[in-house]
Amino acid sequence: MATLTNRAKPVSRKPMNWVERIYLWNILKGMLITLGHIFKKKATINYPEQKRPFSPVFRGLHILNRDEEGRERCTACGLCAVACPAEAITMEAAERLPSEEHLYREEKYAARYEINMLRCIFCGLCEEACPKDAIYLSETFAPADFSRRSFIYGKPDLLIPDPKTEPEKFQEAKGLVDQRKKSKA
């Protein structure tokens, strides 16, 4: 039979010689191998304190972006909801009032924006569909909770921190978003 790879090794069936039969020598060899492993680099990291760097294309929880002045970018066009194969995104549009120009970037905005994180398959199609650079998949992941209800993320959960009131937190979140943009370009 033809082998699929060239890594196959023939099995040695020759009878054990005297040294192999007393076994002690082989135990010693095995113990030297395990001793060597004591000084090897550990494969485990101290997880909550230390985290592995993500791949630049990692797709975690969503984040709703703001522009430099802290205005929400989303215009509630619904393209992300249409693109979503899992039908996890719901939104309600509303019209911006003249007094709300500092809150929303364009005349229309999402009054309600919900993503069901239990439905979401983290494919990133919403991110690709968005014409306004409003939705991104961040590097946050592994949420845990006791009820299904709490997995429906509303706007307070999704929005990036305001760059005016919370500049540090914004930069933190923004840094991740920018990194992703760079890697895509």
Added chain:
Amino acid sequence: MTLLQIDWFFAAEKLILIAAVITGALIIAMYSTYAERKVAAVIQDRRGPNRAGPFGLLQPLADGLKLFFKEEIIPTHANKLLFVLGPSLAMLTAMMTSAVIPWGSKLELFGRTIELQIADINIGILYVFGVVSLGVYGILIGAWSSNNKFSLLGGLRGASQIISYELAMGISLIALLMVTGTLSLKEMVEQQQNGHWNIVKQPLGFLIFLVCAFAECNRTPFDLPESENELNCGYHGEYSSMKLGFYLFAEYINMFISGAIMASLYFGGYDIPFINEATLSVNTAAGLGAVALLVKTTLFIFLFMWVRWTIPRFRYDQLMRLGWKTLIPLSLLNMFITGALILWRSKSN
């Protein structure tokens, strides 16, 4: 102070020594569980327990606390008296062996000379053998009273394993006794302090003793009584809570004691290598000697763990073949050669 013809200072001194040895053995056994997990981890390129306290040092306490809070289950069909007796016996016999081990030479305190040995009986090593062979009753009684097929099989395996390996162990020891000419552990250690360590005179005997010690302690590759994969934890399968803890603990105490015995028999006990104890003051020599013995014992415990995480368990027929067909003839040969050499040397003198 003599009351009722008893030297009360002597009694107090022995009591303190007993308390110290038992506490020490328990603490060492506790930290052996921690060491076992750490050794396993580093050998498998992991980190091991590091959450409870600095470097995970409080892990044994957390484990013990967990065991105490676990539900205490005695199966309905179990013989209740024997079910409780099993782990107690295992623990008791594990502790009793420590009575004859000389932990150090002697201290001079308040004008009294205190021997750092609980009982220097002239048949010390026979006592150890007697108690160790009682140890299997803990396993056997626990296994039998659980009224569970797997437990019973584990108990049977334990019993027949210990019988088979005790023979080879005893015969390898006879050769050592022929060389030293004494059964007292204290005398053996003192002989080694003045001359060579017994490992030089009895290398093969030590090897046989070591292999048998692994089997007596039910450590891998001889942990057939509790083989997880085919017997579902074997003799302690029905045990929970601190009764299980006792069994596990007894194993670690056994490991510690057998390490101390091997160090005393073959590696000079409390003898500090390359240093002449006579040049030190009595108390310093005793302290350093105890530390030396502990270091040697710790190295043996590490060896036990190192072997455990290196080689897999033997098959039962392999275990029996190794015991009866290899170790017993080898130990007989060792005894024969030792005897012939002693005879030849006494003739040539």
